[in-house]
Amino acid sequence: MSYAMQDSLPILLRLYYKHLYVPDTTNGNRQARREMMVLDILKDSAVFYPKEMVDKELLARANKDKIDAIYATGVVNGADLAPYRYQGLEILMTKNTARNQFWFALYSLKSFQYTEESLLQKWDLVPDSIKTILGYKCYLARTTFRGRTWEAWFTYDIPATTGPWKFHGLPGAIVRVKDTRNHFLYELTGVESNLPFLFDVSLISSQPEKAKKVTAAEMQDILKLFFEDISTFNRSLMNLYIDNPNPVKAPPRYYNPMEFFDKPN
Numbered sequence: 001m002s003y004a005m006q007d008s009l010p011i012l013l014r015l016y017y018k019h020l021y022v023p024d025t026t027n028g029n030r031q032a033r034r035e036m037m038v039l040d041i042l043k044d045s046a047v048f049y050p051k052e053m054v055d056k057e058l059l060a061r062a063n064k065d066k067i068d069a070i071y072a073t074g075v076v077n078g079a080d081l082a083p084y085r086y087q088g089l090e091i092l093m094t095k096n097t098a099r100n101q102f103w104f105a106l107y108s109l110k111s112f113q114y115t116e117e118s119l120l121q122k123w124d125l126v127p128d129s130i131k132t133i134l135g136y137k138c139y140l141a142r143t144t145f146r147g148r149t150w151e152a153w154f155t156y157d158i159p160a161t162t163g164p165w166k167f168h169g170l171p172g173a174i175v176r177v178k179d180t181r182n183h184f185l186y187e188l189t190g191v192e193s194n195l196p197f198l199f200d201v202s203l204i205s206s207q208p209e210k211a212k213k214v215t216a217a218e219m220q221d222i223l224k225l226f227f228e229d230i231s232t233f234n235r236s237l238m239n240l241y242i243d244n245p246n247p248v249k250a251p252p253r254y255y256n257p258m259e260f261f262d263k264p265n
Contacts, residue, residue, distance in 0.1 A: 010194055011040045011042060012041050012043065012194070013039075013160060014038060014041070015038070015039040015173065016036065016037070016190040017039065017164045017186045017187060017188055018036060018185075019035045019164070020034055021035075021185070022182075023227075023254065023256055024254040024256065025254070026254050035050055035051075036189075037049070037050055038050075039163070040195075041160055044096065045094060045096050046162050047092070047094050048094075048165065049092045052086055053088070053092075056083075059083065059084055060085075067084060091104070091106055092105050093105075093165070097162050101115065101117050101118075103115050104116070111211035111212065112211060112212050112222055113213060114214050119166055121168065121169050123152070124142050125139065126141065131153070137155060137156075137157065138153040140153055141153075145259065148180070148184075148258065148259065150167070150177055150178070151177065152170065152176070152177035153175050153176045154170045154171070154172040154173060155173055156172040157172070158173035160174075164177065173188070183256060184258055216259075220259070223257070224257070225237070228255055
């Protein structure tokens, strides 16, 4: 996967978030996983993506000759390419903050994309709830969105009205947000400003022919299939067929979604 790069649009703010999530709520230890995420904020748009995804892409670009040499041998060992490949789910979200539109894409051997508009998130400010996080004076707000209740600490000291994932609409930057079941957490770890732009924000919306259009609920079904039945996922969605007379079915992995489309806000 090669990502569009563009240097002409400056990033006004880059917010780094630690993302903790519990992929399996059925086991006893509820072990959380961790991933670093990046929110790039431009004038009228924003991009949200895994930090490692871009780190690996830039590393691959810097080592293009080495990678070409690996392919030139005709015998490609996956371990040789592993340092240059992002191993997680390649997820990229762009937001048109002026129009309140969201584009969400899942990149694998095939790309899937969906668009949503005007996601309603009614935040209720909690009176007299103030604390300092990372040196910022923060205020507490709550919202219920698609089956989960979220608590967010935001600050007026960072000029942003959008946040990690689909969160938006608060009068300041989100410093910390978690669901009340303690399954998902985004926590700010750093802020930079006036940086060169890596992603072309129009990548998702302007190239629909490169991705299969689905709905948000259908995307969730795709992710559920990926976790719970990878063999069927590869056959039915990736068109991958492995000629194995005695296939061993991979054990299912529980899928814990962030949102439930059958539940109202």
